[in-house]
Amino acid sequence: MRIAIYVSSLKGGGAERVMLNLSQGLINQGHQVDLLLSRYEGDYIKQLPKSIHIIPLKKTSRLFGFILILIQSPLRLKFLALFKLPRFFTRLSSVIHYINEYKPDAIISALHNSNLSAVLAKSCTQSNVHIIVTEHIALSSFIESVPKRKKKLLPLIKLLYPLANNIVAVSDGVKNDLSDIASIENKKITTIFNPVITPEILEKMRLPAEHSWLNSKKDYKLLAVGRLSKQKDFITLIKAISILKNEIPIKLIILGEGKERKALASLIVEQNLSDTIDLHGFVDNPFSFMSNSDLFVLSSTLEGLPTVLLEALAANCNIVSTDCPFGPSEILKNGKYGKLVPMNNPTKLADAIRSSYFEKSANDEGKQYALQFNLEKASTEYIELIEQQ
Template sequence: MSNKTSRIALYLGFFGGGGIERITANLAHGFVKSGIKIDLLHYDRESPHLWRLPSETRIIPLKASTVYQTLPGIVSYLRREPPCALLSASHYMNEISVLAKIISGSQTRLIVAEHNQLSKTTRNATKLKDRLSPLASRLLYPWADGIVAVSDGVAKDLAQTAHLPLDKIQTIYNPVITKEMLANAAEPVDHPWLTEKKCPVILGVGKLEAQKDFPNLIRAFAKIRAMQEARLIILGWGPDRPQLEALIKELNLENDVDLPGYTQNPYAYMANASVFVLSSAWEGLPTVLIEAMALGSPVVSTDCESGPSEILAGGKYGHLVPVGDSNALADAILQVFAGNSKSVDSSWLDQFTLETATQKYLSILGVDPKIKICN
């Protein structure tokens, strides 16, 4: 493959507004700026956030309704026009990508990336395919040319859960900090609580599901609200919204908690909030925590596995509290309100920039942007 023009394929089934999609889009922009051609393989033609990708991206629909039905399409693609490298960015797509490479006999370099803790996914699984994920990873991942984890915690968890050698897994932090993110943060924020600033405003961002543990944040806020005036905004959509609304009503917080839903520009909210709070029960590498920190918002986070402690240097750059402890979460937020926030060394943030991640991914993908050919 030493004479093949540099072209990287990215495989992500549904291109929605989640964290993995934003990270994939950021990487695509980084690759294009490096002179690399990009293909996106996906199976959902109605993906609403394809606009995030560079205009140069070639979209290749796989004409399938589920991830497993994409296998023939990827095999055909790898046989018909094999790229330099294929980067798969989600667990089940990783499994399909490995099978596609084996079946196709392609020499394309395949890199699989894990964004979450496999053990937690398995432990909370209700479907057979989820419970079998560690076995599938143990059997299939050794066939990949490289394995990426988005944090050291995810790498260790994957190694332990799937019985893979830790030295075969490379940690590359997500490309979170971009010029576009900083520009979006400077735009006017569309929420009266943040424009009027009559009292401190707490911000949470994430999918409304069990992993993010927003009930913990709401209960912590109830304790704060009993002591002083404050407000809470939680941005995001998800299946747990009815339960969260019921809890807010139960705690008589309807006038002080807002669930605006999904927003395309959470960065303006982060830049104007009094404190950003991550209340998760578990994570991989919580992108929103890095974003808030980079935008100058004081941060409070649960010390969940994994990511927050790595991001905050063990608590040096933000408050860390035990998972599920609403009293400790409330106390940490009150410390920030009292002026006890922690400043961040700008050099610490360099490891989370698009430029750093792009170079590390190009290296493991075996693509040399200087000569525009595969290594």
């Protein structure tokens, strides 16, 4: 089959890495894969499979996309009431052209703009392409975090998601949340856990980590990975480390880049933690950092299915995570495979880190559990969805 993976870009986010993994899994099963990118940019570009066909989508004006809908889509009457044109209209023409030119069997999209564009493009072409939209985050929290999204984004999701051939959520929590807020029947949403653990990742875990702190035997080595954004709440983690710095020999490495770097760097200096916390930036191989760390910490206030927890488990790393919506409690089986703490609470987070330090037990059972979230299983489940119809 010819299958397109459609994402906005290949920036260093969890959803982008999941779709990159899925691309490789589909290629491994003998399918031809096109990668549709709204913007040809991002840290993951250099990790693309060699046999993937990259198609950068050309940008047009939003008005041109709107005109295409009025001319070609049976949904035109639904869009006449729009006073402001959504951003995803700018890629609509290119997606329509791709469907007409390449005639793919399926498009699997991720993130809201790509999802909406894929569904609407199909309606404009009247083709039989199989559309699978994927939801990677708790929609309710995403909508509520920016008030205008409730008026602008949510109605479009309610209108267009049900027109996809399949809607996939990356966890049961995300599935139930999407069903509630978008008024989509629960049975019409399929849960497919992310294709996280690949042979390449397991190989990378065996490589040495390029950081001097990870060679220390006296320090308790903590790792956090994620975009430097408010959603990841590294502020709470930094405050927790400040509580512990005089109690236990501790080092924290944070991998990732983002808009909050300057604010986080200032807080580290303010808390006298420059020798304790390293904002190390994005790295190509975070997995070797995981396998050489003592504890992985996730401090987020919002997730979908945080793949980093599964990767850390596979690396045999102990875990402390906030019990945020959605994913951590589902992955960690309500605390069986790692400690869960309340969000936005530096004291509770510090308590859990301290407890982990004194326990110092290996998470062997968690490693075996994480290996279930493998690439072949997830890729097969997506193919089964396409072949059902």
